[in-house]
Amino acid sequence: MTPDRYRTIRRVLDRRQPDLTLITDEVHKGRNLSALVRTCDAVGIDTIHCVIPKAGYRPYRGTALGSHKWVHTALHEQVDAPVAQLREQGFTIVAAHLSPRARDYRDLDYTRPTALLLGTEKCGVSAAALAAADREVVIPMMGMVASYNVSVAAAIILAEVQRQRQSAGLYDRCRLPEATYRQRLFQWCQP
Amino acid sequence: MTPDRYRTIRRVLDRRQPDLTLITDEVHKGRNLSALVRTCDAVGIDTIHCVIPKAGYRPYRGTALGSHKWVHTALHEQVDAPVAQLREQGFTIVAAHLSPRARDYRDLDYTRPTALLLGTEKCGVSAAALAAADREVVIPMMGMVASYNVSVAAAIILAEVQRQRQSAGLYDRCRLPEATYRQRLFQWCQP
Ligand SMILES: C[S@@+](CC[C@H](N)C(=O)[O-])C[C@H]1O[C@@H](n2cnc3c(N)ncnc32)[C@H](O)[C@@H]1O
Ligand SMILES: C[S@@+](CC[C@H](N)C(=O)[O-])C[C@H]1O[C@@H](n2cnc3c(N)ncnc32)[C@H](O)[C@@H]1O
Numbered sequence: 332m333t334p335d336r337y338r339t340i341r342r343v344l345d346r347r348q349p350d351l352t353l354i355t356d357e358v359h360k361g362r363n364l365s366a367l368v369r370t371c372d373a374v375g376i377d378t379i380h381c382v383i384p385k386a387g388y389r390p391y392r393g394t395a396l397g398s399h400k401w402v403h404t405a406l407h408e409q410v411d412a413p414v415a416q417l418r419e420q421g422f423t424i425v426a427a428h429l430s431p432r433a434r435d436y437r438d439l440d441y442t443r444p445t446a447l448l449l450g451t452e453k454c455g456v457s458a459a460a461l462a463a464a465d466r467e468v469v470i471p472m473m474g475m476v477a478s479y480n481v482s483v484a485a486a487i488i489l490a491e492v493q494r495q496r497q498s499a500g501l502y503d504r505c506r507l508p509e510a511t512y513r514q515r516l517f518q519w520c521q522p
Numbered sequence: 523m524t525p526d527r528y529r530t531i532r533r534v535l536d537r538r539q540p541d542l543t544l545i546t547d548e549v550h551k552g553r554n555l556s557a558l559v560r561t562c563d564a565v566g567i568d569t570i571h572c573v574i575p576k577a578g579y580r581p582y583r584g585t586a587l588g589s590h591k592w593v594h595t596a597l598h599e600q601v602d603a604p605v606a607q608l609r610e611q612g613f614t615i616v617a618a619h620l621s622p623r624a625r626d627y628r629d630l631d632y633t634r635p636t637a638l639l640l641g642t643e644k645c646g647v648s649a650a651a652l653a654a655a656d657r658e659v660v661i662p663m664m665g666m667v668a669s670y671n672v673s674v675a676a677a678i679i680l681a682e683v684q685r686q687r688q689s690a691g692l693y694d695r696c697r698l699p700e701a702t703y704r705q706r707l708f709q710w711c712q713p
Contacts, residue, residue, distance in 0.1 A: 372665035
């Protein structure tokens with residue numbers, strides 16, 4: 332490992348946001364999950380939660396998810412578990428959802444602990460997940476196609492989250508708990 | 523065609539932005555082009571310009587590009603042609619590019635005629651295209667991976683463009699030239 336590489340790793344860990352996460356509610360296309368993970372890394376997310384249906388895409392577990400060294404992925408069989416766990420930790424569950432009830436995604440305060448919940452490619456956020464969510468947000472659509480690709484929708488919302496957190500100085504001081512920091516540093520420095 | 527469908531088509535045409543476009547500089551993956559077109563539709567872009575290398579992805583011409591009914595695609599063999607054409611029409615050419623010279627993408631005024639230029643998956647914006655660009659913008663990156671997926675980068679910047687144009691009321695009045703409007707209306711109403 333070069334000193335430069337080590338400095339990059341430290342700088343990225345210094346900006347990780349332990350109070351920001353994503354929950355994917357049965358998103359199942361490998362390339363969407365890959366794009367999501369890449370975007371999460373870019374905005375400083377340390378851990379994401381993926382609800383994975385029992386059948387459907389076993390083959391992707393190893394490739395799209397497992398290969399992502401920089402973002403820790405917690406797998407769940409149902410959406411209730413991560414929602415309950417995150418709520419107990421004080422997170423607000425924000426569902427990205429195309430409904431008349433949803434507010435413009437720019438109107439929320441994302442500097443507080445936030446879990447962004449995304450739905451499947453075909454059917455969107457499940458009824459169970461919607462019932463569990465604290466807020467619903469929507470990205471305004473001006474065109475013929477009714478929705479964004481899920482990884483695109485996530486990126487648009489997370490760019491707003493990043494903007495708010497940057498203004499609030501949340502990337503300017505180290506925020507990971509010390510034990511997590513040391514564990515990630517060890518993992519990331521492995522070849 | 524149901525009256526509802528006809529109303530939707532009219533409403534979308536009423537919001538199209540003739541002074542907003544995208545130039546893809548040799549983006550060649552079919553799924554990236556598809557995602558780009560879907561995002562362009564969502565922010566009200568009428569026409570995009572794709573620079574397509576001679577070799578490489580003929581097979582996609584028919585599928586990813588041709589199947590997109592809602593966004594007109596102009597194909598070019600080199601980047602000079604669309605740049606010259608758009609500049610003559612008064613467009614500012616804004617290259618999305620990861621360089622130290624680039625400004626934060628949120629600092630530009632996108633209510634003026636804007637062509638957003640995106641680079642290839644591997645090598646980014648070509649030297650020729652950079653030389654021709656008026657501005658360079660970058661999306662801040664906080665993670666280990668050095669760049670966003672090209673369709674994700676475009677969506678993040680276009681969401682900012684859409685926000686600015688929405689505040690400026692540019693979606694509140696019909697802006698397509700009458701001849702284009704009538705042509706699109708005719709095409710879109712075909713089964
Ligand atoms: C392709 S969309 C699902 C479309 C589905 N037919 C529906 O109506 O929910 C996949 C996911 O992307 C997110 N998404 C897509 N477009 C969105 C938008 N305009 N606003 C908020 N979330 C969006 C949502 O989380 C959605 O569940
Ligand atoms: C995968 S990137 C190309 C990476 C290439 N290695 C480079 O350094 O340019 C593909 C395109 O997405 C856009 N892009 C990706 N991340 C970006 C960012 N953070 N800021 C601005 N544009 C970005 C640029 O147009 C880029 O040419």
